[in-house]
Amino acid sequence: HAKSAGRNTYKFFTAEMNLQVRERLELENLLRQAEARNELSVHYQPQVELAGGRLIGCEALLRWHAGERGNIPPDRFIPVAEDTGLIVPIGRWILKTACAQAQAWRQAGLGDLQVAVNASAVQLHHGDFVETVATVLAETGLPPDLLEIELTESTLMTDADSAAATLRALKVLGVGLAIDDFGTGYSSLAYLKRFQLDRLKIDRSFINDLPADKDDANITRTIVGIARNLGLSVLAEGVETPAQHQFLLEHGCDEGQGYLFSRPLPAGSMEALLRATGTRGGA
Numbered sequence: 001h002a003k004s005a006g007r008n009t010y011k012f013f014t015a016e017m018n019l020q021v022r023e024r025l026e027l028e029n030l031l032r033q034a035e036a037r038n039e040l041s042v043h044y045q046p047q048v049e050l051a052g053g054r055l056i057g058c059e060a061l062l063r064w065h066a067g068e069r070g071n072i073p074p075d076r077f078i079p080v081a082e083d084t085g086l087i088v089p090i091g092r093w094i095l096k097t098a099c100a101q102a103q104a105w106r107q108a109g110l111g112d113l114q115v116a117v118n119a120s121a122v123q124l125h126h127g128d129f130v131e132t133v134a135t136v137l138a139e140t141g142l143p144p145d146l147l148e149i150e151l152t153e154s155t156l157m158t159d160a161d162s163a164a165a166t167l168r169a170l171k172v173l174g175v176g177l178a179i180d181d182f183g184t185g186y187s188s189l190a191y192l193k194r195f196q197l198d199r200l201k202i203d204r205s206f207i208n209d210l211p212a213d214k215d216d217a218n219i220t221r222t223i224v225g226i227a228r229n230l231g232l233s234v235l236a237e238g239v240e241t242p243a244q245h246q247f248l249l250e251h252g253c254d255e256g257q258g259y260l261f262s263r264p265l266p267a268g269s270m271e272a273l274l275r276a277t278g279t280r281g282g283a
């Protein structure tokens with residue numbers, strides 16, 4: 001009995017694995033053609049000053065409309081793009097698109113809106129990342145301080161020496177640096193200091209159950225304290241309720257991003273918002 005049960009389990013797992021492998025391969029093939037087919041777009045999520053609600057920037061978030069298969073969320077296809085290296089050309093496209101967009105808004109007189117672009121470890125450790133950023137800034141004309149690169153703790157910790165060198169080169173260019181999903185990965189304060197960051201983004205998992213969850217409340221207060229001590233700005237991700245907003249304000253968090261303020265918006269809607277409200281650097 002044990003033997004046949006074992007065999008069935010084995011069969012079950014292989015069938016399951018085959019399906020996963022096939023789905024992944026299919027996703028990979030679709031993803032290879034996504035850019036050429038104009039299936040990729042960038043949405044922009046407003047970032048605001050918690051006191052007063054002023055717009056201070058936006059985060060560029062990749063969207064993929066895969067033809068008949070519809071929208072595929074980043075959490076499903078980014079890992080595939082990372083494993084296959086496709087994140088490198090796609091990442092270049094996002095960077096270029098987001099910087100060109102921010103510059104177009106400036107030139108239309110809509111203000112100096114900083115745009116934050118996510119970068120994976122694969123991109124950061126790919127030889128020409130700094131050169132790619134420099135080229136995109138030169139080609140689009142966007143002032144370097146209006147670009148921020150978001151990196152996670154695990155990205156910084158994989159090959160920390162090489163990451164530190166890359167970040168130093170990005171600082172020389174004048175680009176802003178943020179640590180994304182802060183609190184979910186492993187990092188030491190000594191490392192944080194070494195990386196010349198500008199901003200900590202508190203992961204949404206700590207914000208979600210505020211203010212009721214005492215552990216999350218303590219963690220959030222602690223992260224705000226760390227940011228203060230290191231002289232960094234601090235932004236809360238995933239702010240959805242007025243009660244969360246209030247808690248963050250009371251505990252010294254400067255900035256927020258989340259559905260309470262706005263969902264990620266297609267470029268046209270972001271532009272309409274800019275026309276309606278203006279930005280920090282705007283007229």
Ligand code: C2E
Pocket residue numbers: 045060061062073074075078091094118119120150180181204237238239240257258259260264
């Ligand atoms: P992230 O960089 O932490 O981005 C924030 C995610 O939280 C976004 O999900 C955003 O839509 C979502 N979000 C924002 N406010 C709220 C809120 O109030 N409530 C909830 N429940 N969610 C909120 P999205 O766009 O699905 O992206 C997921 C992840 O995929 C990103 O997390 C990032 O790690 C990755 N990603 C997205 N675009 C890119 C990209 O262009 N390049 C790279 N390398 N990764 C990307």
Ligand code: MG
Pocket residue numbers: 059118150180
């Ligand atoms: Mg991010």
Ligand code: MG
Pocket residue numbers: 180181201203204237
């Ligand atoms: Mg995040």
Ligand code: MG
Pocket residue numbers: 180181
């Ligand atoms: Mg994330």
